[in-house]
Amino acid sequence: MNAAARVRREKVRIQAATMFEESVSTAARPWLTVIRLPAYAPDLDPTEGVWRWMKRGLTNTAARGVDHLAELVKRRLRACQQQTDLLAGFFASTGMTLEPEPPR
Structure with a gap:
């Protein structure tokens, strides 16, 4: 597999976290990066x-009404999807990028 993958997870219960760590062993999957968040x-x-x-x-x-509100939201989301620089800005504000990390 050539593509890198990233798993973002938030802090969870200890038991669930242990099961998660076992199921995504990065030793067996060098292409996988697990990022722990608060x-x-x-x-x-x-x-x-x-x-x-x-x-x-x-x-x-x-x-x-609800239907009109749904249409307004859909229109706004379509506008967001068409502005790739805007989407990249949302990632940049977090310190993340859309570029994969080089292998370690």
């Missing part, structure tokens, strides 16, 4: 930037 780390989560951007775009918008 229980709640919004500054390390690129989706937080996406939601912040979404909410800013929907501020002061009056939806006529």
